[in-house]
Structure formats: structure tokens, C-alpha cells
Amino acid sequence: MFRYIVRRLLQMILTFFGATFVVFALMFANQDDPIQALAGEKPVSDNVRAVLTERYHLDESFPVQYWYYMKGLLTGDLGRSMAGRDIGEMLSGAWPVTLKLSALAIVVAALIAITAGVWSAIRRGGFFDNSTLLMTLLLLAVPIVVLAPVAQLVFAMELRWFPATTTARAGLYDLLLPAVVLACSVMATQLRVTRTSVVENLRADYVRTARAKGLTPRRVTWVHVLRNSLIPVITLIGVDLGMLMSGAIIVEEVFNIPGVGFNLARGIRAEDGPLVVGFVSVLVVVFLVVNLVVDLLYAALDPRIRYE
């Protein structure tokens, strides 16, 4: 177990440097004139230009700029956005509502995906199975960029079941519609993996043993089969988080939820390079850490890995 953790930790550190390097290199690669981009069509005075160049180290070489970037990232100093706001502060103000939104989305997605996945595995080929299959196909096909505005139009504006927009202090109910939309982006894959995994496990020898022990079918499925089947589903959570982060940009933008995604979307629109790179870098770090946690969780669920 200890060796497993150490190995994963070392891998993560490597991936951290690699991934942040990719982000930085991407930004550097398409940097033509960020100052002009900020100002738009208006001319920029030499004075302002000099200040901005100094602040963002724009006249330095690639390695030097990368050094400043990594230093900022590791010390938690993300610098200032083009509009002059402290990026770290923006982030700390934005994350609570995003966390609430994504937690809700994960719960919604997992509840529906696991229950429906197990059900359709037990009754595979039946009506329920076939309709879930169709539903997952539709969910996979409708991108969030379609789902979010349409859901807002139908359920919030026309039917008025949910509020169309929220604030930073949004309650759970206010966040429910956006969370469901967000959940849709990961639900289909989770459901399909659960189903396949349960189908495979139902054929396993240990299921026969469990039945020979005189256990009820319910106990066999929900205690013996489910725990085994969840192992591949757990590994999905890591990948799903990436989907959720991407989805949150759209969902928060559409529903006006002042979270991380909302700020990021604004930064993209305003072509605010430092803000976008700062936010993305932090999200990448979060993504990596969560993936590490998922791997450890995986080990907790599967004793065969734990004692490797």
C-alpha cells in the first residue's frame, strides 16, 4: 500500500510539471500582443504598455517567463488579471459555489447512473434496459452547450419550475437545474460502465457461491456484485471531473452562477490571458489531486491492489 501511494505520488508530481508546462507552452505559443488584445481597437499608450510589459514579464525569454509562472503557481501567487484584479482572490471568492454545484452534480449523476445501471444489467435486454440505452445515447449526443441553454429556456423561463439565474449564495434548489444539466455530461458513461461491469460480475463464480449461501438476490446484487462492479466506475470519477470542469464553464455562464467557470468564461471572452492561464492552472492541479485521491480510493475498494 505504502509503495503504491509513493509511486502514485511521484507519478503525479511528474504529471503536474508536465501538465502545467503544457498549459504554459500553449499560452506562450499563441501570444501575439496580449496588451493590444486587452485594449481592443483602441491604441495603447507607450506608458501603459511599459507598465503592463513589466507586470507580466512580456519581454523576457520563454524559460524566464516559465520560471515566473511556476514560482507564482507554487507560492500561490497567481498575479493580477489584465483588468487589474487579484486572480487568487477572484478564485477564492468563486470556488465555494462551484464546489456546491459540482458536488450536487456528482451526487445526482452517481445516484441515477448506479441505480439505473444495476437495474438494466439485471434485466438486460428488457424494456428498461433498452430505454436506458437509448437515453444514454441521447445524453452522449447532446453537448452541454446545447443542453444548458435549452434546459434554461424550457424549465426556467417557460415552465418556471426553477430560477433562471442565481447568485453566489445560491441554495441547493437554485442550483438543482444547472447541476442536473452538468450531471448529464457524465451520467451516460457512468451508467454504461456500471451496466457492463455488473453484467460481467453477475457471471462471476463468487455470485454462485453467494447464492449457495442462501442469500437473497437483493443482497447478492447490492452487497456482493455492486462493490466489485463499482471499481471501474470509481476510476471514471477522475475522468468525469475533467468533464465537469469543462461543463461548469458553460453551465455557470448560462445560469449566471458566479463561480470559477463563470469567471473563466468571462476571461475567455475578454481575452484576459493571465486570468485564463491562472484559473486553468489551478483547475489542472485540482484535477490531478482528485485523480490521485481516486486512485487511493480505488485501492481501498479493491484489496488486491492495496496489498500489491
Added chain:
Amino acid sequence: MSDTRSRSLAGDAWTDLRHNKIFWASGVLVALILLMAVVPSLFTSADPAVCTLANQNQGPSSTAWFGYDFQGCDVFARTVYGTRDSLEVGLLSTLLAGVLGLIVGMAAGWFGGVVDAVLSRLTDIMLGVPLLLAAVVFSGRLSSPFEDGVFAVTLTLGLLTWTAAARVMRSAVITAKSQDYVAAARMLGAGPARLVFRHVLPNSIASFIVVITILLGTNIAAEATLSYLGAGLGGDAISWGLQIAEARNYARIAASPLVWPSVFLAVTVLAFIMLGDAIRDAFDPKLR
């Protein structure tokens, strides 16, 4: 020997596919979408670039089936013409990702050892950055107001999405390498190129096609998302993502400019995903 085997597998799969309604439905849809992208004028006589503000947000009529948007442009015409840019980005970026994935995966699988370690780590690193996050950084300012951004978005998506294809090819090569007949062919002095084309590719092409088909769908969706966020297509490009972004603000006044690009986008993605699903079902012997 491998040839007859793979041929019969392909033959079986084809027999399976021929009787699969989902395959035909998605195949016809894909063909229709491709036709729409190549000759949009076949589907609409209106010019998507001609917009008259007087028509602003007008409802559907016999001349404009889906009505007019906020700018007074024909929604149907713009939606139909939007197919071209979307597919162009989708196809080209998937092609790029496929070629990259093929090369990286095969190199990692074939050479093993250090090469494999380095390339696998590289794949891990790429997977460490969620696609959209990397894409917004990369393509954000590539599209100046005067360019349509097709090249930039294609390049971005292609460079960021090759990992799945690489993983499939890597494991396919490793599996093939350990098979007796490939080992025998190697001992008989067959070169890597010959082995790859005669033994590895025929056996792994199915899973590769599946990955690529599904990637096509997701890349088209990613393009729309990037365009929606203002980090994708721009300028005089017509994109479903741009249409959705614009129409959203007036959705309560006129829903049609929002709904139709959404429907087209969803149907296109669905068609490719269904096609990939059908091919996978046909080739996956476990499900038979």
C-alpha cells in the same frame, strides 16, 4: 493465416452490420450531413450571409422555414451552411489526432522500454489537462477578428485529443507482438513496417475505427463549445456554437434560432456516436 482470420472477422462484422438498423440509420444520417457540408446550396437557396434587419426575429415562414434570427439572417440557411465549418474542423482535427495517435501508440507498443515509458508518460500528461481547459488557453487568441479560426481550432483539437487512439494502438501492438504468428514472422525476418501493415493493423483497425468515429462526434461538440465561449470559430465563419451563443440572449423572444442549431449539432454528434457504437458491437466478439 492472419489475413484469413481478420478477413473472416471483418466479414462476420459486416454481416452483423448489414442487419443492424442503427448502423443504417446512423450511416444515412452521416451521409446526409456530409452532403450538406459539401453542397449546402442543395438544401437551401437562401444566402446565409445576406441578413436584413427588417426580418429580425421573424417566425418561421414558407421562405424561411426556421424564421430569422436577431440579425435578420435566415436561420435555416445559416444552420445548413454551419455544417461545413463544423464538419471541416471535426474531420480534420480527428484526422490529425488519428495520425498522431497511430504513430505514438505504435511507437510505444513496438519499441517498448524507454520509448514506451516516455510516450506513455506523455499520454498521461496530456490526459492530465482536461480538453476544454487546454483548448481555451491555446485557441483563445489564435482567431483574430479577421480569421475564421478553422485552422486554429483544428490544430488545437487535433493536438489535444490523440491520447485515446494512442492507447488503443499501443495495446493492440503489444497484443499482436505477443502472438505466435507475429513472433514467427519476426523470426523469419519480417521488418517492422511489414509486420505493422500485415499483422498489427488488420487486427486492431476495428477498435481504432470505433475510437475515431466517437472522437469525430466529440470533436464536433468541442468545436461548438469553444465557439460558444468565444475561443473557437469567429470572423465570417458560420458555426452552430456561435449561433447558439448569439440566440441564447433572445431565446424568450425567438426560440427557433436557438433550437435549430442545437438540434443539428445534437443529431450530428448522435449520428457519429451511433455509428461508432454499431461498429463496436459488430466487432466485439464478447457481446455476441
Added chain:
Amino acid sequence: MTDIKGQVDALPGTDPRAPLLQINDLHVEFHTRDGVAKAVNGASFWLNPGETLAILGESGCGKSVTAQAIMGILETPPAHITQGEVRYRGVDLLKLPEAQRRKVRANRIAMIFQDALSALNPVYSVGFQLAELFRVHRGMSRGDARKRAVELLDQVRIPGAKSRVHDYPHQFSGGMRQRVMIAMALALDPEVLIADEPTTALDVTVQAQIMGLLAELRRERNMGLVLITHDMGVVADVADRISVMYAGRVVEEAPVYDIYARPGHPYTRALLESIPRLDLKGQQLSVIQGLPPALTDIPAGCAFHPRCRYAKDPCRQDPAPPAYSIAPHRTARCHFFREVLGE
């Protein structure tokens, strides 16, 4: 223990004088894409308390399916029990409602499987899997059930039972794992234990230990043991009686020494001749010609006739040979049993 069993799992209609287990004319079919596979075609045998019955046959002869039909754990579909009776103390289990049937499992009839590694759930500790039985069937508390689990591991001679109870199946060696399986099967003091190839996956030395343990536990508890195997060598020391199965039918049934001395069915004879023997060292080992029939296409008449050197015309025609009573307590389904016996 018996008191608790009486309260918790009362099974109405049991007759203490009836045989412990009696299988009559059992038929099991599998409905597959390639047609109907007739896995069991009229298997019959009985078992008394304290007795060991070995069911012998090649793989695919229906012995495992019979065992699973007795347990009631066949997957339906594809498997269907089309005919026959499984009587436990006179009660036909096939007619019981599922809820009562479930109480018979593990409580009255328990089973152990061939490959203990895949038969145990990989993600739960063996303690959990043992304690589960007491918690579900006896309503015991977590702590009490855990204590009983340790006792059980002790009883099957697993060293350091107290600490090993927390271990997972993959942490045990093959032999120890099979001991865990045995402990699990014996947890609720069943009267019948069905062991399906319990030693096939094990090393020879470990095989002997496990067989010894099974024999010992059977004696201690006066259980009926059904030992399913393809290995004639294994059963010689342990079994009291042998039922030889071929293509889903019991073709010969006899006390163990009689069958070794003078087999009454050509198939049994062929099986015996294929065992390597020290006194015949240097001679060529005989093998049975041909393969067992496909279960979707069982030959008419005696199913063994295509491979049989005694076969004559009557063997190739329906009906199949009846169970001839060839000696006291002995039956054989062969028209020419006299020739086979060498009379």
C-alpha cells in the same frame, strides 16, 4: 445449534426416516443459441447420513449441473429443470417456494466449489464472508458473528485464525483458500455437503490434506458428503459408494470396492483402465477412444455406444438401457453387463 435451526429454519413435511437426500430422474436442459443442450437426463441417486457418495465422470457429463440443481442455484434461463425430484428428508425441494428454498441452502445443504479463488468474493475479507452467514441466517450481531467466523477457521485448521479472519481471499494459498470455502460451507451445520471438484485446482500434497479434512469433518458431524470428481484415484480412499455419470445419466452405481474390483459398465471399466498403475508400469496406458457426445446431440440408445467396444445393435436403439440390478446395491445401465463383469 439444532434448537436455533429448528426455530429459524423450520422446514415442514420432513420425515426423519426418509433418506437424507434422494434424487429421482432429474432432467436439466440449457436453452442456448445453438439449440437445447440436455445436460442432465434422468440422474438418480441417494445419500444417507454419514455416507460419502462420489459422483464420477468426465467434464461435461452433467455432474456439476446436477449439484447446482440440488442447490437450486442454476441460472434460469438458460437452465431449466424439466423433470424429476430432489428430495431432502422426503421433501421435494423443487416444489418449495423460493423463500423456503433459500433457507435450505447453507443450513441443510451446503456446497463448495472447485476454484476457491474465484468462488470467494475478492473485495470482502474472509471474515466478512463467513460472518455474513450468521448475520443473515441467524440474525447474530456483528461481533458474535465475527467470533464464530474465527472458530470456524480454527475448525478447518487454519493457523492464526484470529488474525487471518481479516485477510482477503487473494492473501491465502490455494489450500488455505479451499479450507476457507469448507469453513463457509460448514458454518451453519448442514447435513449434506456437496463438494464439486474440491481438490482439482490444488497440488497433490495439498489435495490429500483437503480430502483428509473433508473425511474427518464428515465423520465428526455425521454429514452426508457428495463428492464430485473426475479423478478415480481421489475417491478410492474416501468414498463409500460411487455413481458414475455419462452424458447426464448415472450409468453405474456401486459400493466403492466392488466397482474397483469388477466394474459393471464399459464406461467405468474404461475409466479404470485409464488410471496409471504401478503394477502395470511400462505398459501402454489405455485411453477412452473418442470424445463425450455434444449435449445438444446425444446419441440414441446408450449414449456411450459410439465409444464402446461391447456395443451391439440393441445399444444403438432407444430406449436407453434401464438400470439393471447387477448385484445387491449395484446397478448398471448396460445391456451386456454380464460380459463386462466377466461372467
